[in-house]
Amino acid sequence: MSKGETLDSARWAAALAAGLILAVPATAQDARDTIVHGADEEPATLDPAQVEPGAGGEAVIFHVYDRLLAVGPGSAELLPSLATQVPTRDNGLISEDGLTYTFPLREGVTFHDGTAFTADDVKYSWDRVIEMDLPESASDILSDKIAETRVVDDYTFEVTLNEVDASFLYSSVLPMTASIVSQDAVEANGGVVAGEPNEYMSDTPVGTGPYRLTTWNRTENLTLEVNDDYWGDMAFDHVRWEFGLDPDVRVLGLRAGEFDTVETDPSYVADLEGAEGVIIYSEGLLLEPLHIGFNLNIPEGALPEGDTIPLDFFHDVRIRKAFNHAFDYNAFINGALAGFGQVNPHYVPIGVFGYDPDAPIYDTQDLAEAERLFREAGVWDEGFTVSVVVESGSLFEIQCLILKDSIESLNPNFRINVAGVAEAVFDEALSQNPVEYAMWAKNGDPAADPSAYLETYSHPDGEWGEVHGFANGYADPGAVGALIDAIAEELDATVRAGMIAEAQQVLYDDPMWLIGAQEGAVTAYRDWISGMVIQPLWPRPSMNFALYDKAQ
Amino acid sequence: MQLRDYIIRRLIALPILLLGVSIIVFSLTRIAGSPVGVYLSHEMSQEEVLQIEQRYNLDKPLPVQYAYWLRGVFQGDFGWSGVASAPVAEVFPAKFAATMELSVAAAVVAVALGLWLGTYAGVRRNKMPDHITRIVAVSGASLPLFWFGIVLLIVFWANLGWFPVGRSTNDIWESIAHPTGFYTIDAILAGSWTALMDALWHLVLPSITLGFGAVAIIARMMRSSLIEELQQDYVDAARAKGLPERLVLKRHARRNALVPTVTVIGLTIAFLMQGAIAAEIIFRWPGLGRWMASAVVRGDQATIMTYVLFTSVLFLVANLIVDIIYAKLDPRVRLGD
Numbered sequence: 001m002s003k004g005e006t007l008d009s010a011r012w013a014a015a016l017a018a019g020l021i022l023a024v025p026a027t028a029q030d031a032r033d034t035i036v037h038g039a040d041e042e043p044a045t046l047d048p049a050q051v052e053p054g055a056g057g058e059a060v061i062f063h064v065y066d067r068l069l070a071v072g073p074g075s076a077e078l079l080p081s082l083a084t085q086v087p088t089r090d091n092g093l094i095s096e097d098g099l100t101y102t103f104p105l106r107e108g109v110t111f112h113d114g115t116a117f118t119a120d121d122v123k124y125s126w127d128r129v130i131e132m133d134l135p136e137s138a139s140d141i142l143s144d145k146i147a148e149t150r151v152v153d154d155y156t157f158e159v160t161l162n163e164v165d166a167s168f169l170y171s172s173v174l175p176m177t178a179s180i181v182s183q184d185a186v187e188a189n190g191g192v193v194a195g196e197p198n199e200y201m202s203d204t205p206v207g208t209g210p211y212r213l214t215t216w217n218r219t220e221n222l223t224l225e226v227n228d229d230y231w232g233d234m235a236f237d238h239v240r241w242e243f244g245l246d247p248d249v250r251v252l253g254l255r256a257g258e259f260d261t262v263e264t265d266p267s268y269v270a271d272l273e274g275a276e277g278v279i280i281y282s283e284g285l286l287l288e289p290l291h292i293g294f295n296l297n298i299p300e301g302a303l304p305e306g307d308t309i310p311l312d313f314f315h316d317v318r319i320r321k322a323f324n325h326a327f328d329y330n331a332f333i334n335g336a337l338a339g340f341g342q343v344n345p346h347y348v349p350i351g352v353f354g355y356d357p358d359a360p361i362y363d364t365q366d367l368a369e370a371e372r373l374f375r376e377a378g379v380w381d382e383g384f385t386v387s388v389v390v391e392s393g394s395l396f397e398i399q400c401l402i403l404k405d406s407i408e409s410l411n412p413n414f415r416i417n418v419a420g421v422a423e424a425v426f427d428e429a430l431s432q433n434p435v436e437y438a439m440w441a442k443n444g445d446p447a448a449d450p451s452a453y454l455e456t457y458s459h460p461d462g463e464w465g466e467v468h469g470f471a472n473g474y475a476d477p478g479a480v481g482a483l484i485d486a487i488a489e490e491l492d493a494t495v496r497a498g499m500i501a502e503a504q505q506v507l508y509d510d511p512m513w514l515i516g517a518q519e520g521a522v523t524a525y526r527d528w529i530s531g532m533v534i535q536p537l538w539p540r541p542s543m544n545f546a547l548y549d550k551a552q
Numbered sequence: 553m554q555l556r557d558y559i560i561r562r563l564i565a566l567p568i569l570l571l572g573v574s575i576i577v578f579s580l581t582r583i584a585g586s587p588v589g590v591y592l593s594h595e596m597s598q599e600e601v602l603q604i605e606q607r608y609n610l611d612k613p614l615p616v617q618y619a620y621w622l623r624g625v626f627q628g629d630f631g632w633s634g635v636a637s638a639p640v641a642e643v644f645p646a647k648f649a650a651t652m653e654l655s656v657a658a659a660v661v662a663v664a665l666g667l668w669l670g671t672y673a674g675v676r677r678n679k680m681p682d683h684i685t686r687i688v689a690v691s692g693a694s695l696p697l698f699w700f701g702i703v704l705l706i707v708f709w710a711n712l713g714w715f716p717v718g719r720s721t722n723d724i725w726e727s728i729a730h731p732t733g734f735y736t737i738d739a740i741l742a743g744s745w746t747a748l749m750d751a752l753w754h755l756v757l758p759s760i761t762l763g764f765g766a767v768a769i770i771a772r773m774m775r776s777s778l779i780e781e782l783q784q785d786y787v788d789a790a791r792a793k794g795l796p797e798r799l800v801l802k803r804h805a806r807r808n809a810l811v812p813t814v815t816v817i818g819l820t821i822a823f824l825m826q827g828a829i830a831a832e833i834i835f836r837w838p839g840l841g842r843w844m845a846s847a848v849v850r851g852d853q854a855t856i857m858t859y860v861l862f863t864s865v866l867f868l869v870a871n872l873i874v875d876i877i878y879a880k881l882d883p884r885v886r887l888g889d
Contacts, residue, residue, distance in 0.1 A: 135600030424589030
């Protein structure tokens with residue numbers, strides 16, 4: 001190549017570079033009034049009748065739809081939303097027998113398509129969830145409890161329950177599944193078909209919320225625009241969720257100013273602390289206890305090769321208590337959770353009604369007590385090998401590794417195999433009944449009422465009680481079940497709190513889980529965002545973008 | 553065999569080969585386990601799992617599932633992507649366009665820089681420029697793409713803020729239509745200089761990352777081939793006839809040196825598409841690679857099957873094109889023999 005050709009090439013390269021550089025300032029002013037959020041999980045669906053509890057779609061549904069009631073920041077108190085009053089016995093909106101709830105509705109509200117909101121839409125929305133009854137949804141929060149829904153008039157909606165349920169408002173009215181959709185929009189786009197998802201509603205929300213969905217580029221981003229016709233306080237800025245981001249890239253992006261807010265977890269706090277312009281915000285705890293389950297219903301021949309435990313290994317309460325005593329809670333909370341976490345009692349998360357700060361909890365490693373219990377149970381000399389299945393590369397896997405270290409440090413004959421598998425494999429394994437592993441690790445699904453946790457994770461006839469055979473292990477399964485049932489039916493808050501406190505003691509003495517901790521609710525954001533507040537009762541990431549103002 | 557007949561024979565064999573590949577891959581993915589997992593949550597009951605299986609025909613025998621899948625392919629229905637939460641056919645074109653755009657940009661970087669470096673080094677054999685080129689080539693071949701990309705990301709994006717990450721600035725992207733899915737082409741069609749610059753600016757880091765390794769391979773091949781050609785008798789004859797050195801190089805030596813280099817270029821471009829996975833993850837490029845990485849981890853078999861089918865077509869067609877170019881460059885090559 002001659003010098004002349006070399007010079008020509010250099011000139012072309014310089015010209016291109018100059019063009020690119022000159023173009024950069026033209027792009028630097030964008031996104032001034034849009035909050036860019038680095039999200040962890042993309043929604044699978046935006047249909048309240050299809051959304052899975054705890055999944056990414058709930059966060060978007062929270063912003064584009066309203067429900068009859070809401071919770072604000074800083075408190076678990078129920079607030080009016082599309083209903084103008086919170087039903088209570090005192091205001092007469094809960095009937096004397098506790099079965100009928102009346103909701104006076106807000107007038108002058110319109111859906112994003114301009115149609116008027118009325119009681120018909122409420123009835124339609126809830127009936128639709130029940131009729132579709134999709135397996136991935138939380139339809140049972142309505143179908144298991146509701147006997148009848150009624151339109152009294154255009155702005156009065158009534159619901160009658162099958163039985164008295166103290167948790168109804170928190171467990172059934174507040175969750176995203178109970179969001180109010182536009183009847184006209186649904187009927188014009190596929191209607192309601194039992195057992196079948198509605199593809200239109202899956203990606204075209206028509207709600208009354210402070211935001212409306214404008215674009216959704218799959219696996220890339222999703223944009224919400226402020227709803228100028230919103231009935232309540234107007235949001236400050238638009239929002240764009242960016243998906244598919246590696247957690248490290250999210251953190252880098254926040255530091256570079258490309259994101260205004262990011263979903264992160266405590267393990268990244270060290271990377272963000274002291275970074276210029278970055279604020280780390282922590283408020284409360286996520287309502288998703290990180291737990292390890294004990295299977296008391298192991299089928300014959302199902303355990304992985306190498307597991308030596310008998311099928312009734314966890315029937316013995318001493319074994320379960322020994323595991324709880326052996327776990328190194330300090331290492332988990334101060335290590336993996338970077339100090340953002342706290343252990344809750346079995347099984348009532350901190351921040352939920354009825355949590356008793358004086359309840360006994362397993363929050364300190366006590367190897368001496370663990371050894372005593374293992375010896376008493378007769379497994380000390382022979383030892384055991386047991387596998388725990390978990391999603392690989394997750395915080396839950398770290399919890400299992402800490403358990404492994406904790407147990408194996410006690411006795412060289414004790415062995416824990418941590419079977420890390422892909423998420424899809426894990427989900428499929430846990431959907432089996434009975435489960436073919438002795439132990440597994442995950443987090444609980446968030447809920448606003450203690451009965452949701454007690455019924456799901458502690459009741460001998462509940463979802464996990466039935467699968468894991470809690471009745472094989474409880475000293476008195478009937479009494480435990482009766483107590484949890486009574487808690488669900490007690491409408492007097494004071495009496496109910498006392499019963500929940502009792503349950504926490506009972507479950508401490510007879511634990512069916514090992515609870516590592518409740519993870520702290522942590523987020524990180526740029527200092528040009530004001531109004532930041534998070535509320536663990538809001539769907540993860542526990543943020544409400546309508547309250548935040550970007551002043552870059 | 554005539555070139556035309558050769559092409560026809562290869563095109564006839566293509567669907568048969570694809571059918572064989574699809575059966576093998578379908579079987580292998582099912583050996584790994586049921587694809588239902590990506591649609592489940594861990595709290596589903598067995599009855600709910602069965603409902604999901606019925607929805608996606610996963611409760612049928614394997615040959616029937618394959619037949620459903622094949623029928624869907626002919627109808628343009630490639631199944632439902634659990635990762636993208638949308639039909640695969642709806643998501644694939646945009647992802648493909650993004651990956652192709654990145655791969656083409658990386659290929660342009662690799663070919664332009666590789667040929668230039670290789671030629672530059674070849675005519676300055678064993679002099680300082682040749683040594684420097686060798687260092688560049690070795691580092692390009694040795695540096696892990698992932699590491700190199702993250703270094704560029706940290707330096708030029710996170711710290712200096714010179715280059716962006718992702719494919720576009722959202723507002724600029726939304727300001728033009730996207731009939732082709734290729735941001736650069738769509739910007740040109742829309743007559744938007746801002747969008748074109750935005751597209752090119754976003755391409756800089758990922759295309760350098762992806763293309764750098766290929767630069768090394770192409771440069772080395774070009775250098776070796778050129779050195780060999782420059783030692784041939786016809787080059788001496790051309791010089792003896794008084795032809796300027798630059799014409800000896802441009803019209804004779806370099807053209808012949810390109811013959812083996814083109815083969816390498818063809819293979820390299822094909823491998824660029826695979827290497828795009830890492831570049832897409834690092835730079836948040838919304839292409840097939842990133843989508844596929846998630847699909848593999850999460851067991852999204854509908855997406856995996858479509859990707860395998862697509863890349864099989866691509867490889868077979870790419871090989872055919874390379875063979876044709878090869879024959880055109882060197883008339884001595886006989887096809888189909």
